[in-house]
Amino acid sequence: VEVAALFAHSSGGKKVEQVLPSLAGLFGGTLDVFDPERARERADVAFTALPHGASAPAVAALLDRRLKVFDLSADFRLADPAAYREWYGEHGAPDRFGEAVYGLPELHRGELADASFVAVPGCYPTASILALAPLLAGDLVDRSTIVVDAKSGISGAGRTASASTHFPEAGEGIRAYKSGGTHRHTPEIEQELSRVAGEPIRILFTPHLVPMTRGILSSCYARAKPGVDAEACTARARELYRGSPSVAVLDPGANPDTTWVRGSNRAHVSYAVDRRSGLVLAQCTIDNLVKGAAGQAVQCFNAAMGWDEGLGLSAPAVWP
């Protein structure tokens, strides 16, 4: 695999190390302004990471030129056009809507083999779906009341500086945002949980900003069915994620820390059940910038090429 070209928009023309200072002395090129024709000339595969809305036409231009596309935007993750319209508005490439495979290898491994167009899910859906899927697959919880309380590092907000990422206002406190069920990742999580459950699932998803750069902890609550304990949940998860090199299902009652997966493509999943209240806590931690973004795209790429899913992704976390 060779990096054939790097495209940008506002950073076009800059040296790579100006934009990504960690590459100083390691990677000497410059960024070009995006041009699908030049992409076709140089590359067979494209990774796209544009904002929703902006991504769809760029992706369509690349698909039209027969590149395989691994898209990290939200534009092709939803299967229901009405849901896209409700949460995002008009779609930028309606002809291509519905063509992508949902790029969560742990649930879509079969479809990813030979896929040429993959919609790579982001951080919140990855962490929330990985935690809850075993409970729904195993029919272990009441499906009517599922709460997802997710905590994210601030890099999840992207690279554009704003009041909500300004250190003095975000650096030593915690707060929710887009509460009351208004965050756009809600329908995506529901879509995948509904697929696993075989019936429509509704959740309340509440994201929070935590004063750290990387990491997501998704804390998911549901009412356990009678007799279900943490061991049963753990066993079901281990069964579901057997053969998934990126997922470690921790022992019952373990509390994963986001630093344990920082910088890696790994997910830690765990389960606890409180007998007094009858509730399950399902937790999942990932690095939002790796398993929740670029690493997951590489994992999908490996799967689509028929290679070992973990190629280039075996590094453990940078811990502590």
Next chain:
Amino acid sequence: VEVAALFAHSSGGKKVEQVLPSLAGLFGGTLDVFDPERARERADVAFTALPHGASAPAVAALLDRRLKVFDLSADFRLADPAAYREWYGEHGAPDRFGEAVYGLPELHRGELADASFVAVPGCYPTASILALAPLLAGDLVDRSTIVVDAKSGISGAGRTASASTHFPEAGEGIRAYKSGGTHRHTPEIEQELSRVAGEPIRILFTPHLVPMTRGILSSCYARAKPGVDAEACTARARELYRGSPSVAVLDPGANPDTTWVRGSNRAHVSYAVDRRSGLVLAQCTIDNLVKGAAGQAVQCFNAAMGWDEGLGLSAPAVWP
């Protein structure tokens, strides 16, 4: 009010500014080893802040000497001896068990007037009860499934260094602890919510450590009764907390940040309702070391002396 004496155990004999370096140049005394008889000679009122178990005999010794006591430990907060035994073990002063007023002025203002013995609640119960009490008082939610996902700054763990407070393991990540309904503040929150509800309430309480020193955000989830919206929850809270100088009920949908109350005795409360899932999110932020500890003790002291509850506590937060 005059500080008549300061007592310590392992720090006895040290200068105050060695133990509390922020007092350098401001407060020149030394710490004495605790002696209830000397306390009686010098003071009319005692504030005690010992670990549970160790507190009960010290408090009893002070009460026996007719001091008014404001106790910040967990030893006298529970009303049910069986609950104390289940969660904490044998009690250190069973004769005094049940004598204290629960020192949450917003719910126990009447009993605090003229009280001579107050069990001051800590950080998690204060934040969780303040968020949920209006919903139960107003019969606005289904009482069978209440989830409390609480996020705390690391100072909540106390001053003793440990792996869980060690910066390299706690400084750039988030994790739950004592999950699965095992945290000792659970029965205290349930006790107070049950009093408000008029029937036994069970919750799942899950605490988390956030990489910040101060602050608690308690995120509480429950199923809304039909027709209940954020405005109704907000209105009920404003009614309940009318006359409570430390509580600000924010507008519907607001997301309070812990830094907005840092260093102050204030609590910010807010409500959101998600119509799709039918769930309420009730949030409360406090500074765990002020409204969740010393500030609340002073507030109780003011109330018990018949003074303005907010005396000495009017400073706004140190924000940002």
Next chain:
Amino acid sequence: VEVAALFAHSSGGKKVEQVLPSLAGLFGGTLDVFDPERARERADVAFTALPHGASAPAVAALLDRRLKVFDLSADFRLADPAAYREWYGEHGAPDRFGEAVYGLPELHRGELADASFVAVPGCYPTASILALAPLLAGDLVDRSTIVVDAKSGISGAGRTASASTHFPEAGEGIRAYKSGGTHRHTPEIEQELSRVAGEPIRILFTPHLVPMTRGILSSCYARAKPGVDAEACTARARELYRGSPSVAVLDPGANPDTTWVRGSNRAHVSYAVDRRSGLVLAQCTIDNLVKGAAGQAVQCFNAAMGWDEGLGLSAPAVWP
């Protein structure tokens, strides 16, 4: 003292608590767009906190209307017009240049009495001057090589979000900025040190951004004159700051922490001497937003009114 009006520019018309969320429930007014005539009608004294360049004409308009002005900008801190031009460019109110008292009460207490126009120094100069002034006043160090390595919390960069205050790029690392002697606070520090020394002083001042919101640690290095030890430096500082309620000179060798003064108007100063290398380390910590900004302005105001300098400023730090 009464807050008569609050003026803003881009935030004009907003509720105070929208802009300063820590005041929710405490302070109910709105912000007006700045109008010097309305200021005159309502107030006797003005505190101005505009960027340099923008401040000068606003201050002049207020002075013309006979208000006392305490200006937190850099526009009136320098005494030498050439230095202002070199470091800042053209001045916005040259007629008023040179009229203000430099508002560091510890060095200018006499001039502040009855002052009607005060240029309040900011965070870096305050911390650096307080550390070094005793060494120069006492002729304890070689004046030819003075290094100031200053470390600041990120709130020092102001409230405007930018790449350098963006949590993911600033939150878990440290870096210098404006290195090589290019930071505009250099001439101000040199001006005050030269006044104390009685001859021109040149320093190398290098600021750093530290991943914390508040606090400055100014670490100052100079070559000790023969026989000078930490005790001598400490004694000279205690003499110089006698009668200064905001300054605590710590014992020789102490290492002040910025959290020990966080949220307070206090400065901690300390001295160490290394016999092997013959160098002195002079340290000073302040809260950049209090003793390095608003608190210092209030301290100047008190001094100018002939009141106790510490009025309203006696609170100890919010520590930890």
Next chain:
Amino acid sequence: VEVAALFAHSSGGKKVEQVLPSLAGLFGGTLDVFDPERARERADVAFTALPHGASAPAVAALLDRRLKVFDLSADFRLADPAAYREWYGEHGAPDRFGEAVYGLPELHRGELADASFVAVPGCYPTASILALAPLLAGDLVDRSTIVVDAKSGISGAGRTASASTHFPEAGEGIRAYKSGGTHRHTPEIEQELSRVAGEPIRILFTPHLVPMTRGILSSCYARAKPGVDAEACTARARELYRGSPSVAVLDPGANPDTTWVRGSNRAHVSYAVDRRSGLVLAQCTIDNLVKGAAGQAVQCFNAAMGWDEGLGLSAPAVWP
């Protein structure tokens, strides 16, 4: 290369993933209690990372059994026994004192080839020497006044919890420690700088704790010789570090951020000169746990085996 055994002391018998949670699901073994004979049976090369004092006898036992040893303690870094005695006390294996190669490949590459015993330097010396060596090698600065103001992430203090690593006391502030020239890394930095300079060098080294987990920024100040500018310093450094894959010399005036090297074995070096004061600022950033510890040991191992120095160390930083 194969991991043949992992030895521990107090953690002997524990599963690796209990002690290093980032390895959950990746590395299944357990830790054995250290036994040099079993080490000999299983391995050809040993990496030792014990505290100073404890390391010497363990290293001697391994050397006696003909293992190659890469020691990360301070026990074999100094060449002068009197200096060891002054700063550390009695040595635990005096027969072996002076036998190790100082494992900074950028300065000792020749001696490392075929070395069988290497004393790997730690974080502060690596960052400080890499910044200053070019200035001394090129005779670009006055050698009589060199100040090193070093800022370290808190993981530099090791894994044992203490007051100085306790989040509430270290998490949102900065402070110096072991100031006044008392830190034990002083003689090691002086030793290597003296080797480069060809005459004895004295420095004042002052370490600081910064509220972040990883990273060191070493800010070094010296008086420039006449005519020396940042370009000259940069050119000399590029010459000295040509062929050193871990070092990137940034452009003149650049300010490296510790996050740009976080998680990598890289060092960023840069130079600025202030003409007004005549002082040079030489900066170096590394990750104290990689280039300042384990990564450097691997780099030395590669060099000693005659392999490419960068094997296994090519990953760029985990940035942001």
